[in-house]
Amino acid sequence: MGNSKGEIYLFNTLTRRKELFVPIEKGKVRMYCCGPTVYWYAHIGNFRTYIFEDVLRRVLEFNGFEVRHVMNITDVGHLTSDADTGEDKMEVGAQRERKTVWEIADFYTRKFFEEAERLNILKPTIVCRATDHIADMIEYIRRLEGKGYTYVIDDGVYFDTSKLKDYGKLTGMDFERLNESLKAGARVEFNPNKKHLTDFCLWRFSPKDRKRQMEWNSPWGVGFPGWHIECTVMGMKYLGEHFDIHCGGIDHISIHHTNEIAQAEALTGKPLANYWIHGAFLVFGKSIKMAKSAGEIITVQTLVDEGFDPLAFRYLCLTAHYRSELVFTWESLQSAQNALFTLREHVRSLAENLEKKDDKSPKFGEYYERFLEAINDDLNMPKALALTWTLVREEKALTDHEKYELLMEFDKVFALDLARSMQREEKLPPEVEELIRKREEARKTKDWATADKIREQLRAMGIIIEDTPQGVRWRRVKS
RNA sequence: GCCGGGGUGGCCGAGCGGUUCAGGCGGCUGCCUGCAGAGCAGCUAUACGUGGGUUCAACUCCCACCCCCGGCUCCA
Known part of the structure; x- marks a missing residue:
């Protein structure tokens, strides 16, 4: 499998098999990758997934494909578990740092891309923020409503997952099994008014007793978008209703991507993406x-x-x-x-x-x-x-x-910067330069004791000295 | 409970029916070097969780068991 004729094989979670990659449009790939929630630093586990996605993109480009790579920035809240307190990661972050949620979002978005760059992760073709697409999301929910897929209860507008014949196909479980397993494994309180455990929130109403920093008017009341709608809406906006690849971490299979598929296919009747690709965890x-x-x-x-x-x-x-x-x-x-x-x-x-x-x-x-x-x-x-x-x-x-x-x-x-010389253009501190010079002098007079002493000294400072036919070379070491 | 993925030589990890059982790291020997380092040449451990089965042949397939990890509406 896999060969040099530009034939790429990828493991598709939908079919649980390696499949030949065939783009929708010849020579082009439209790819959506779930991005970070910017309430805190991304950790190296998160970045393992982004590295995997970057490698995927680079492999596609290496094969001559033109890749349109879209990534979202989740900057409006995912509720924590308890619906009564209605906490939101963004708002929690803001309280912690005594900043507005908008400042928090900007700060951690910037940090995210700075760190990604240090890992040589290419910046996506398009980066889109959830809060810039509220109107699009509201419009999308209205259309779902028009097709009869939604219902409203006390805390929000929900998607009725029982209306889709193949809900949960990405997980390998059917509707019944999924609901049973959710019941057995519940670690979080569900709103008892939900019709099915698998139903999920499209639009959540603001709590009545508190003012949120992020909230918007909608036909159903003041509130904010649910957890999965942003990716579906932005993916479709920038890549079309049907695109090639959708990827993310394996943790997204059972909930997030399953619900994205539900929302999308309910409305368009066609697959959202042909290939669903998931990266395993760093443990x-x-x-x-x-x-x-x-x-x-x-x-x-x-x-x-x-x-x-x-x-x-x-x-x-x-x-x-x-x-x-x-x-x-x-x-x-x-x-x-x-x-x-x-x-x-x-x-x-x-x-x-x-x-x-x-x-x-x-x-x-x-x-x-x-x-x-x-x-x-x-x-x-x-x-x-x-x-x-x-x-x-x-x-x-x-x-x-x-x-x-x-x-x-x-x-x-x-993308390992293989051509980067160990020495780079970095300037050494003057005292280090001086020591290296002194050691060279000592070596010239074959004063090995002094030369070795200085080498030890530098070593203690984190500089390794190597004598080569081309002269002295140095490099830093992790001590 | 349910779903998913695993247990490979000191460590990290590929492989997944049959050539010397990837590769890296570490360790060791030699060359080189004033000595190191780097590099080069070579070596390393007789590896595949346990018990059965299928097969001419299993780390690779099947069954059972033990253990680990992840997910199950915060999570890449």
């Missing part, structure tokens, strides 16, 4: 507790604070298949970073020896094909990485220039 090793609710989360900034290159995390994500859980530990991150740095070292040394070549050896095309075959087989990045190591360490038939060129091609998908 944490025993040594790491990430209490989401307690605010103890690991962010990209945390990794940097611990001395890691953010792309070491990207490398770690690439070592596992996107549909497998990946265990995060500091040790596994360290080993990923070691591997990444070594790879960059190889690239650097290959680049030092870029002899002129005229013809490409047949092996060149072979590697290119094998790479394409791996990534086109449901994004088999572990396989692509293994191929990369074989190329770098074992291949003798290719020139350094050819290897370099291949690695640069691969990096269009990996």
